[in-house]
Amino acid sequence: MHFKPIAAGDRVINSPAGSSPRLFLDQNYNDAVAVDMEGAGFVSAAHKAAVPHLLVRGISDWADGTKQTTDGVGTQESAARNAALFLAEVIAQIAPNVPSGPKLPSAPVQPVDELIWHPLDRPVDVSWRKDLFSTGPHTNGPSLLEIHLVPVPSTVRVPAARMRQLASELVDMGRSRGFFTNLERVEVHDSAEMIAVTVTDPRGRSAGLAITRSGQRSAWEPLPNPGLTYVLDEEHTRERITVLLALLESVDGPATPSYAPAATIENTRLVTVERLSEVNPNSAGLRTSDAPIVAEPEEAVTAAVVASHGVQIAEELAARLIYSFRTPRRHR
Template sequence: MGSSGGKIVIFTALLLEYRAVRGQMEDLQRLDHEAGTIFERGRIPGTSWEVYITQVGQGNQTAAIMTERAIRMIAPEAVFFTGIAGGLKHDLVLGDVVVATRVFAYHGGKQEESFKARPETWQASHRLEQTARYVARDPQWAAGQHPSGQDGPEVHFKPIAAGEVVVNAPTSTLHDLLDEHYNGVAAIETEGAGFAGAASMSDQVPALVIRGISDRADGSKQHTDSGGFQQLAANNAAAMTVAVIKALAPSRAAKIPGPTGQATSKLGLLSGDEPVSAQLEELLPVAWRRKLLPSWSNQGATLEVHLVPERSLRLPMRQMSQLKEGLVSVGRKEKVFTPSEAVASALEADFVATFARDQRRGSVGLAISQSGQRSCWEPLPSPSRIHIPVLDPEHTKERVEGLLRLLLRLQEVPQTRYAPALAIDPAETLTVTSLKSAANSNSVSLARGGRSGPVQIIPQELWDAADISAAAPTIAEELTLRLMLHFRNSGDGWNF
């Protein structure tokens, strides 16, 4: 079956959820995974998307396995998990829909004298969430789901919690935990964390969880289930999911036929082609590290890498506050920070940062500005034999390539273009040579003769977000060559 809009996968846990989605599709065909998972492939009337649906059963572990399996097999442009959930807020009416702005895996923590929550969290795809908000502004999105003249369900954009327990009691230890540590959570379910985590680890595939409220998680579940609210909630969640897909414009990453009949890759490139950039027409402002954290500018030579968005994204302060904790978790997971070192966070009006400052290792950190700029930094290596930082072009190129990919993993990447930037700051005390040479030498010359100030390689090119990971070697080589050119032109007498 051909499609010009790309592929989408919808996951459900229960049969009634699956039927609610399936009932809005046509031209269904069976597709079997080699491990036995059965998908149905079809289309939603009025769209060009190729849509796959499957029922994964209950539980986060199963959801994670099935999500990873589907992403590998189908290579979708977006994935959705739709179904029912228990409501935790009084302003939610049975049948209302919750679009998860963030998913909390709430069982993570450490029990000492008191419980200390350590949740894993995943942010909703910006592109999918924005599409859902666009859909929700039109009261006709659920047309056909309810009798004429009857109000459709409200759509709430709030966090949800996902664990391994079906909650159905008015009071419990679990209720107390959720109220104390996850008070902003609107609904609770048992698959979203596994789904969101697997999508995040599969090259940041855009993912969104959409749930209909079928009960209040307060002991009344048997009554509400017998009253038909499970079916109502499943139908409303499915209708919202379908409405989002109908409104979702295929991104530049969609597979489309090439001029010779070949299909382009998910990056929008013909097989074997290299990603291409566009020249900046005007300079983009960069929030360099010394601007974010000015008191740190007197530390040893530090490499910093930035991705500056073509247009300001203006992240809401609510999201910035959530990122404050999220960056710490990502930093430890990505080994930016060692397991034992103390990590601090800062939330300011225009940026959020997490960092460690070790007297021997130097400064390392991550930051996201309110405009959407992504930044990371780490010290240049300092071999013990010479005791000063070394700028090795090959090592620098490798680190810039790795840090560019790290920046893409900090959170869901909005579908816009980014301009890479690079700096060494401060740069008055370092040497330019290979690490191998430095390790075998007893003396080296300073690269800039004691002159102070940073070396900043300003952005010159724009890259599509979807292309940056594949183009990372090219971008890293370009930035490193420009950096080396600066040192050659500064009269340091070093040849490369």
């Protein structure tokens, strides 16, 4: 039994050493220990449907030009049997999910491939970054882009023991995804209600990931600062929100049916809306207001849609931030 990478493609590999397919695999996917055809399609479908999944494959030949011979002696049947036996053992270890109480009427099923914004009666309560860090150096400094996913409804609390585990997981995820560099010192901040991992350096970079016991997921990073001003470039902001949403969606937190996405930019006095390619680094426009630029969590989307439509959600949030910049609110 091996937990290792599998290369999946659109052809059967049955090529001896030195052949073009083998050279291609060796040069580009030399960490793979096996190849198959069906795995990529299965995993893609399961991911789009937001269904937890496990891929189990039995090895039937060496992919070295001898497939016909090995198939003839029954190795495919043996491989299938081995995979089935392993899967049966996995299933045996999973406790049955026995429902308790009367069965509730099922709600209409929304297609997972359709992005629908569901209006809420009022914006949900969100813990902004200034609420997570009420005092200290984390409340001042550069203009930061914040993204939050607030559970709707917020009915499940993260166990305290799980919160402690999440700290190291957030650090590892941030480094593996390039959100934190390997040279940055990551600080862990924990309390009864929140876990956050952050980096702050003297040059003004401030970034972090956080999860609250209510299941809210948050991420923040600085706006681009090519000179004297911080730039809200709609295209760049859309790209960064897409990245941050993917980070937050991958956090192994409590399951929730829907999220209300929210975004904000604090410390906005030196923020300008402009294309990064057209910014004059030696000039800066001073805003008459330092009010936050906010896209409130006024609508909800399903958790499955967050995973499959991050680009479209990011496009909407970026557009709302631009509108908020033009008509800032006095208080929040």
